[in-house]
Amino acid sequence: MAFSGTSNYIATKDLQLAVNAAITLERPLLIKGEPGTGKTMLAEELAASLGTDLIQWHIKSTTKAQQGLYEYDAVSRLRDSQLGDDRVHDIGNYIVKGKLWQAFEAGNRPILLIDEIDKADIEFPNDLLLELDKMEFFVYETQERVVAKVRPIVIITSNNEKELPDAFLRRCFFHYIQFPTPEEMQQIVDVHFPDLKKKLLDEALKAFFEIRDVPGLKKKPSTSELIDWLKLLVAEDIPPEALQSKDGKAAIPPLYGALLKNEQDIHLFEKLVFMARR
Structure with missing residues (x-):
């Protein structure tokens, strides 16, 4: 057994x-x-x-x-x-x-x-x-x-x-x-999205773990929220480039409402991104 x-x-x-x-x-x-x-x-x-x-x-x-x-x-x-x-x-x-x-x-x-x-x-x-x-x-x-x-x-x-x-x-x-490592998370995502383009997956995982690393978040996004977010990215045909910051600084990813689930975390994230851009 x-x-x-x-x-x-x-x-x-x-x-x-x-x-x-x-x-x-x-x-x-x-x-x-x-x-x-x-x-x-x-x-x-x-x-x-x-x-x-x-x-x-x-x-x-x-x-x-x-x-x-x-x-x-x-x-x-x-x-x-x-x-x-x-x-x-x-x-x-x-x-x-x-x-x-x-x-x-x-x-x-x-x-x-x-x-x-x-x-x-x-x-x-x-x-x-x-x-x-x-x-x-x-x-x-x-x-x-x-x-x-x-x-x-x-x-x-x-x-x-x-x-x-x-x-x-x-x-x-x-x-x-324990929360999955990026490598383990990639295995989990592969189960749900076996045909997902590698570039989109790489950029999505990078953005996801950057959000999780934001200090002070009340609720960090979980595996299930990553799966939901990826489903939206695929449904909306969001290109990998949309997840990249053009100037190398922090950026707000599209459809981030699937990852952050309360207004305090959204305000904190937006504030930190704004400060990083200055």
Whole structure:
């Protein structure tokens, strides 16, 4: 079950080692990195490469750990009792299975993605410690113990918006996705744009990394934003010369709104370019 990346996903050697180590140790793989560096896509491509199901649990600020196990739909049961429905006599009819339950029931070893765990309440990770460790939980309404048929491969992503509890971190195999080097970025772009002209790619990558190097940016452009920008450059048939500064000084690249996503960063970038030209 070794993972070495796919035709659609360039995985560094370190990332490959982390994925395979987590699978061998049967521990959740906690992936951190800048937004847009392919954390969620890793789970999708891992499932595709192993030919197994992907069960995705996207976490929000209001998400509770219990929702991943199951929820008891008391409102529907009350409504059915008022209508005289015979279903009310079996409480199991009102147990809604969560993503962990679905993963525990899967026949083939699935990939369970817990996406952006740091969005939830600080207690959320701790509330899942036992279930992720023992791969079982108890349903109090039906007095049923749910045990995983096979241990799913658990991928957990975090954008580092808040610290995760130590007890939770101890149970995970951790990997931080470093931002790609220009060489690695060129490999990633080649996957998305195999026919892109080399001169345009070279100038685009140069402009992209120059923007990332601007000090004080609130949000540096990510891989996904580079892909969007290149898509626009190709669609608008922008020539490589348009990305070059004529006098060797800093220049504002065309369609830079695809790279910079807030007004503070745009103003800062424009100011620095203006000062460099003086």
